[in-house]
Amino acid sequence: MDSNSLDTMAEKGTSLWEDAWIKLRKNRLALMGLGLLIFLCLVSLLTPWIAPYGYEEQDLLMGATPPSAEHWLGTDVFGRDMLTRIMWGGRVSLMVGFIATAVALAIGVIYGAVAGYVGGRVDAVMMRLVDILYALPFMIFIILLMVVFGRNLLLLFFAIGAVEWLTMARIVRGQVMSLRKQEFVEAAHSLGLSQWIIIRRHIIPNTLGPVIVYTTLTIPSVMLLEAFLSFLGLGIQPPQSSWGLLINYGVETMEEYPWLLIFPGIALSLTLFALNFLGDGLRDALDPRTSKD
Amino acid sequence: MALLEVNGLKVHFHTRDGLVKAVDDVSFSVDCGETLAIVGESGSGKSVTCYSLLDLLPKPPAKIEGGTAVFDGIDLLTCDAAQMRRFRSNDIAMIFQDPMTSLNPFITVGEQLIEPLIYNPDKSRRQTRPDARMRAIELLDEVGIIDPEKRFDCYPHEFSGGMRQRVMIAMALINEPRLLICDEPTTALDVTIQAQILALIKTLQQKRNVAVIFISHDLGVVAGIADKVVVMCEGTVRETNDADGIFYRTQDDYTKKLLAAIPEGPKVMQSRAQADSTMIQVSNLKTYFRDHSKASIGAAKNYIKAVDGVSLQIQRGEILGLVGESGSGKSTLGRSILQLAPITEGSVSFDGTELNTLTPKQLVPWRRKMQMIFQDPYASLNPRMTVYETLAEPLLYHGLAHSKNIDQQVQLLMDDVGLARASLRKYPHEFSGGQRQRIAIGRAIATKPELIIADEPVSALDVTIQAQVLDLILNLVERHNLTMLFISHDLSVVRYISDRVVVMNKGVIIECGDTEALWANPQQQYTQQLLKAIPLADPKSERLRMADS
Structure with a gap:
């Protein structure tokens, strides 16, 4: 009787999200961030067709050349085109960044909201589980996963997501615990709304501010985590690449061939800027208390 | 010449939504041994008026656009920061609305009380710790704290709301100020405690001959203690008169509205209770x-x-x-x-x-x-x-x-x-x-x-x-x-x-x-x-x- 009709109400456009979109459209910086992100994603998607070279195509005569008309961003020590490798690397990095963060977000928000809202013993047990996972050394956890399931990209998403959601859950739980005591939640309760609807409609939307900020911080850190894992041989393997891996190799040859570090670095920073601008814009847009213009 | 004379005070807020004239041409004066009540609803500018006297407003967005506030011959609005500090610590004290949040929960009540004595900006007026302690205990006793020697070392959470407000009053009085500004000091308190605090402020004032500015949204509260009343609305003064004049010979329509709104007397509507159900x-x-x-x-x-x-x-x-x-x-x-x-x-x-x-x-x-x-x-x-x-x-x-x-x-x-x-x-x-x-x-x-x-x-x-x-x-x-x-x-x-x-x-x-x-x-x-x-x-x-x- 209830949750369906409540959803149709949201569709009728009096919702927070619609207002947020109207406000976001007026925020130039956030729109720029959004545009840049869409551009990066499009390039990554289309890489197989638009990349100037193949990602494993070597030209040993052209090893480690600086940027030129032929190779816009130069070549690496094996003579592979850097632009191509950054484009291919972006596919992996963005995918890992977004999917692992989405996993962390989904688990963390729901887990934290339930723990914080129900409280008491349920909360204690749920949070001790989080503590245990926190205490588990990350490396051992990942290596165990690799040993049991073997090496594959999906597992990488899962492993990173499984770690990143912990902090998210804690942040959301803290927020929810203070929200739970607010009178509007009690009012919803006295209207007879079910717990799940209260969590979904009254609690979670009010935790969005910190969650969005934390999310925009998580995406780049996940990208670097992937690089770290790949570096250890647990993530993706050369000749495949990712921004994190390229940066790692770039650091080794920083003094001789600085462009090997600079260009992947720029790609990662651009993404980070775009995410932060978009994140700030979203946070403001989703808070009705910031003025409408 | 009165102790404090405020003339044509204007405070404007420059906000994103445009200019807000929080206080617009407000004048009043208060003398030693006198209680001035400033009454108005929220947004009337009564608090802003008093905060601007002690330079407690956030600037920006607030900006004092004009007027003078002469305290003892010196204009509070234009004096420098050092002079303002001296006024704040020695001459003008303030009591805030919410006693629950106006005391630092991590410092004992006694320590907070003696702070103005041992850190006084006038080095000559500083006191030693034991002297300050004596003085504080005396004052705690005077504001009605039972067993003040013991309570001196207690933390704020060990006091009830009314007791905390008494401590705030003691703190305000500890440097023998000549002007006491009370910003809704009883609004957060129960009615019986409110009556006690009002009586306390009144007696302390008479004993020490200080001037009091009492801010309130409730005309009923100030009826007993005010000598003069200023009624404010939307940043301007609507009516200034002595207390009897305001209550018995009301001139202004807004004041009449305020008085009429005070719920008094029995219920008019018939009871609709169904006795058997x-x-x-x-x-x-x-x-x-x-x-x-x-x-x-x-x-x-x-x-x-x-x-x-x-x-x-x-x-x-x-x-x-x-x-x-x-x-x-x-x-x-x-x-x-x-x-x-x-x-x-x-x-x-x-x-x-x-x-x-x-x-x-x-x-x-x-x-x-x-x-x-x-x-x-x-x-x-x-x-x-x-x-x-x-x-x-x-x-x-x-x-x-x-x-x-x-x-x-x-x-x-x-x-x-x-x-x-x-x-x-x-x-x-x-x-x-x-x-x-x-x-x-x-x-x-x-x-x-x-x-x-x-x-x-x-x-x-x-x-x-x-x-x-x-x-x-x-x-x-x-x-x-x-x-x-x-x-x-x-x-x-x-x-x-x-x-x-x-x-x-x-x-x-x-x-x-x-x-x-x-x-x-x-x-x-x-x-x-x-x-x-x-x-x-x-x-x-x-x-x-x-x-x-």
């Missing part, structure tokens, strides 16, 4: 909470007995007032009846059905029949839902409307509570306090309930708004055939609205009876004290009472 039967209700502050491993469990064996009936159609001071358990009782707080013992039945035996699922249809209006309209509305969503939610959830007629239903609700239909798409923060409370009332009556429990619904509102909301509530009770439990600490409001009154203290019912009978002839001492402490908007009788205490 009991709606709610509460029997021996007990609601205990675990006390976590004192819990230690292995120790016996400590309980706070919020409600300790209460029995009462609510007749169909009546408005039952529930009166008590903070901590009396009145709110918990209301929440227990609604099954929002877990009951430890006893029962609550609604039309013969014991609510406390039902499962949450079985309760849902009953929840539709009983609704709650909360005290704080700023906290009781979801800040991320538009008014439309807030009002449509209960209608849709309980199946009282469907997607075709929901718009119309919500608009009718808006009409019911006196809000413009055009503001449906707005968010709560875009409304004033009174309008928000109207939204909250709209949400409560949306489910067509039979019983409404109103928990201090007008306490957070200005007097004139309070009167409007009370009338709205009475009107809705009549039109929708509601039964109501009206919880309040404000006895005048309760008298104005309820047919029968229950007085609660420390979790138990002290007295109960028909409103006018109880007012005329209170049986219990506690009730008598409560009734005696109600401030009246009548300076003569108030002064008499103060002289008594």
